[in-house]
Amino acid sequence: MxxxxxxxxxxxxxxxxxxxxxxxxxxxxxxxxxxxxxxxxxxxxxxxxxxxxxxxxxxxxxxxxxxxxxxxxxxxxxxxRKGTPVIPGVMELIHACDRAGIKRAIASNGPMAKMEITLAPNGLWNLFEGRIYSGHDHPPKPEPGMLLQIMADAGVAQDNAVMIDDMPAGFNAAKAAGIRCFGYVAEGGPARIGDTGAIPVTSMDEIARAIGIS
The missing domain is CATH 1.10.150.240 (Putative phosphatase; domain 2)
Incomplete structure (x- = not known):
């Protein structure tokens, strides 16, 4: 779906x-x-x-x-500040979401200042501006509060939202929030998925196909 x-x-x-x-x-x-x-x-x-x-x-x-x-x-x-590489395929996934009319947001445990440093040079800060949430301003993952706030602000129910994370804190936050989660484990393998219920993927294109926008 x-x-x-x-x-x-x-x-x-x-x-x-x-x-x-x-x-x-x-x-x-x-x-x-x-x-x-x-x-x-x-x-x-x-x-x-x-x-x-x-x-x-x-x-x-x-x-x-x-x-x-x-x-x-x-x-x-x-x-x-010396430079931060963009994850392969993520820009293409973002643009595919835009073409499909899918809303997007960021949920990070990191501070807003750090995200601005890493996201601004590559254009990601502007792409998400106004929809960037930090665990320094909301309950950090694995607590579900930040994800629940994002969904409330976007006017989207749990059944119509998905999370992409690469760590157990995010997998468990998504599970607690009642939303589907893709576990991006290209580097670490599927073992860290554990019993969180996250769907292991190794590329952003897999996610695009799974949500029907590829």
Whole structure:
């Protein structure tokens, strides 16, 4: 069934920010006494929040300053300003949604400032402006509140909305919100889908075909 609304995650679905972010976090946390590789960062924390990372790092013995969250955002933002690749096929999927008259929005756990840095240079910020939702302003995924708010603002019921995410937090948020979810797992394989009910896909074209706009 072709939906009336497609909700996109940002990092890992629209833009490939995660390798840069993982490397920055790994180096900084290791410097503060919590030795963790970029791959471990990705496995343990991808899809979560920086505040959540700070809490766990301190539990593991990291000596983080009180202003660590602000500092690490500054470092991450500086790295991302050097350029962020767009996920293959996502622009084509967005334009196909537009041709089909499908509404679209972004639901990300990241802050709005980070999304503007990563989405503006490639035109995605303008394409979604006014329909970008952050877990810093709404309950972050896996809570369903952000998705429910998006649907309410768009005037679309659960049966007529779909989510595209690449992490369990998003899969579970979609499940809790009662909407169909595509799990974009091109890099990580379908194992992280688990029992979330998300439909594993490895390309954006698969999603276009599944929702009847390809």
């Amino acid at each position: 072709t939906p009336e609304l497609v909700i996109f995650d940002c990092d890992g679905v629209l833009v490939d920010t995660e390798p840069v972010t993982d490397a920055v976090l790994s180096a900084d946390l290791t410097r503060h006494g919590y030795a963790v590789s970029p791959q471990e960062i990705h496995t343990r924390f991808a899809g979560g929040t920086i505040a959540g990372i700070a809490r766990e790092a301190r539990e593991k013995g990291a000596d983080l300053p009180d202003d660590w969250i602000d500092r690490i955002y500054e470092t991450v933002f500086a790295a991302l």
